Amino acid sequence: MLSLSCADPWPEGSVVLEEEVVTAAAQAEERDACISSSCGSDNLDDSLTSLQWLQDFSILGANVPQHAHQQPHLFGQQLGADAPASPLAGDPASMGMPLTPGKPTAAAYSRMQPLTGVVTHGLCPDADYRTDARVKPPFSYATLICMAMQASKKSKITLSCIYKWITDNFCYYRHADPTWQNSIRHNLSLNKCFIKVPRQKDEPGKGGFWKIDPQYAERLLSGSYKKRRMPPVQINPALQSRLHINLQPGSRTACTLRDGLDVSPQAQGLKEELEEVTIADQSWNPRLAEGTMLGAWPVVRGRGGQKRKQFGSRGAAKVPRCSSSPLLCSEEQKEVGPLKGDFDWDALLDSALSGELSLDEEGPLSPILTGRGGQVSGGEAPEGTTASPRRNGSDFDEETFLATAFLETPWPGEEEEEQSQGDFLCNSNLDQLFDLGDSLHPGGQMDPLL
DNA sequence: CGTTGTTTAGTTTTGG
């Protein structure tokens, strides 16, 4: 019943490395990072950073042909289609938005698509989630949250930062009904993968921080994941109605990648899956797609959300359509900095794992057993033992696992944080991870545990 | 008052 309510797939106790101690230093660090990012004055260089990232990414992809198909080029988009010079050119509403510079923004992903393995041919080149408000990103909320977390380069970020990252990187959400934020919050609260890190009393600002529960990152390595494809592309109803967009269902999304998918052997197997997945439209890395629960969307999903609910009931007014929105307080604006669109699953995982190993950003901390429940700031009995029925995260793990897979190599240029977060997932480890992944999905089969 | 966080409940989609 609950969206993320699946019982904890992993019975083991949850070992949350870090106590919910948000040290002043950590906070300062976070702020600093934020300041130097999208919210900062240097954000004007968004395009440049994005390109830099893109380039780095492509290079990485090239270096790792074996896992090329794992590259996050899910954002089908033609290279260059989205001129970095105009980050949100396609989104009038986003004009002036301090796009999170550099790093894998949605657009960046789309841009690099052609540079990455498997899904580089005949894939849906039109979808640019960063600028196209009509297409709902194929990411689950959990994935979006994780992406934001990863992008922040910090193991923990605020809710507002998550909002910001999402709105900055996904045009759809800038125009979508604000209810998605409710879903984000719901996800954070419900998903076992996310841990709430209370804000220190002396720390100004509202709400706490959120981080990924290391135990889930760890479990990613165990291949404990299932797959589930995301629903079909959803046209932003709000935007659509607002702009009276003349959508041509299928035109944008109806693309196949059946042609020219000659990649690694593994890709072969994936290809089938891919076809299955992309047959409908969305085209991107099958693996990533699955990992992130992207997957094809067979049909335009005219989902119930709006069906059941009346817009404007109560959320309509609270959502900022633009990153500079009132959604964020000055402090939070800064926090968003690190979000720069930096999306490195490796780092994310690394961070999480490191955290578990007391390598969390907040400094060496002794691993602390804590229950997941955000409230649990201290140590609580391993929740994993008592699989909370309301907790879910299986897919998240899957997503993270897979997402991490393609990002086997750290982003060049991301050194700073990466290093600070430890090298737990060094190449060797990643290799293992990938090996596991491969072994788990022979022939494209993604359900080792199923 | 708005944001944040929790919780409950219903709907839709997907995979087995």
Place this chain on the structure above:
DNA sequence: CCAAAACTAAACAACG
């Protein structure tokens, strides 16, 4: 067909 997962909606409390 069923269960699980993902999503949506909404009520409500706490907090700044």
